Amino acid sequence: MEFKNVVFNAARDGKLRRLKLFLDHRSRSEVSLLVQARTNGATPLVMAAKNGHLNCVEYLVERCSADLEQVGSVVFDGETIDGAPPLWCAAAAGHLEVVSYVLQHDANVNATTKTNSTPLRAACFDGHFEIVKYLVEHSADIEVANRHGHTCLMIACYKGHYEIARYLIEIEADVNRKSVKGNTALHDCAESGSLDIMKLLLDHKARMDVDSYGMTPLLAASVTGHTHIAEYLISRTDLVSPKDKIDALELLGATYVDKKRDMLGALKFWKMAMKERYYILIRDEDIQNAIRGMDQNSTAGPDGIPAKFLIESKENIAVPLGIIMRKSIDQGKIPDILKLAYVTPIHKGVPQDEDIKRCIGAWMSLMLSVVHPFAPMTSSSILFFGKFLHFDLMNTKQKKKKV
Structure with a gap:
């Protein structure tokens, strides 16, 4: 086995003359041992197939009777593939002539590696389309x-x-x-x-x-x-x-x-x-429907305002909270629509504090009628509205002081 590395290197590098020099004069048993021996986990045939040396593959198969189903460990793209047969190596590396040769000599078209990868999958991995078609035409699963x-x-x-x-x-x-x-x-x-x-x-x-x-x-x-x-x-x-x-x-x-x-x-x-x-x-149509279904003589909210005010102003009030959120995000300020939708329609000559109280009550009533009361978004939406309203009122008071 002293010539094991010499034979392996010759097959790996495609040096057919050197391969013949060390094998032609040896006995069948010696040749069999040399072509089955592994160096760094791979055999001479596996390496010759991986590197596309068709002449060396032919010599090892026909002259040395190398087993086409023998396997070895090879490295592709920095990853070690264990249990790879010659056909898998040739398919993965894109050597169509070698693939064709070993299949003509009855290699198993569906032979797998240790991870159950087939030659067809190896060809698909690296994009070798012609090899993919050839393997499929020769009964690859x-x-x-x-x-x-x-x-x-x-x-x-x-x-x-x-x-x-x-x-x-x-x-x-x-x-x-x-x-x-x-x-x-x-x-x-x-x-x-x-x-x-x-x-x-x-x-x-x-x-x-x-x-x-x-x-x-x-x-x-x-x-x-x-x-x-x-x-x-x-x-x-x-x-x-x-x-x-x-x-x-x-x-x-x-x-x-x-x-x-x-x-x-x-x-x-x-x-x-x-x-x-x-x-x-919160969709516009949901709020519109909630308002439309109110009894005109009823009140909305705990302190309530007449529902007819909401009904009369439904075109202004029925604005989805999503629209308000969008405007606040896009414009970076309190949208005018908030004042229009929730404050302006309710001014009916009542004191401002009472008006605000009723506004919030009415708004909460509408919110709870279209959004599940236990949904996490409901409470955060109410808080969001309250912050907006408070900021708007404070801003209005400051403007009045300046005047």
Whole structure:
């Protein structure tokens, strides 16, 4: 075995003449030992296949009877792959001629590594489209997943290989297959930013499922900061609910702070989320209906004002709190609409303090009729209104003092 390293290095480097020099004159048993011996975890055939040395592969198989199913440990992109057969190595490295040769000599097209990765998955990982087609044409199983349940289609989506993904979809790869942790091909597109492939999947009836962590593809895009994916999915109202949209915008804002250190970007998405959230909670039509259903002779609020005042002024009062929130955010000041909607319509000659008291009572009554009283947002909304009203009154008093 003193020549083990010499044989290994010659096969690894594609030096056929040197390989023959050390093996041609040896006995069959010696040759068998030398070609099966491992150096740094790999055999001469495994290394020759990985590096695309077809002449060395042919020599080792035909002259030395090297086993095409022997496996070894190889390094790809800094990661050690254990239990890799020659076909897997050639497919991963993009050597079509070597792939073709070993398959013609009856190598197992679905032979896997220790992590259950097939040669087809290896080719999909690095985007070797011609090898993918060749393997499929020679009966490679497109649905064999690795130990994590990750399929060939999923890895093509994650790596952004559009042509491979389209080809696999055309030959009916399962677009809704889930990994061990509930991940789908859509999740992989979202996490990698592959919008074109995502659209392709959706066109072929891919579902927006939730993984075992409760993450949808939309949330996955948001947490990884792929804004173009998140914005596209948000625009698809047929796929995304209003709540999902709000959650995604809030998460995207947090991602901008945490990963991009972009406070202005975060503020943009949080403002969008706030506008959507308050618009959903309190709708104009809900308040209009609440006012319309009041008995004109009844009172609103604990100290109450005649309901007819509210009915007469419903066009002013029926303004969603979301609109007020938007104006306060966008303008950075108390919106005039607050005075118009909640204060002006109730001035009926009563003392100012009493007027304010009734205004708040009426407003609270309306709020509780359209928002669940135990919802966390109800109490915060009441506090918000109170602060606005107090600030407005104090500002008015100061102006009067100046006059």
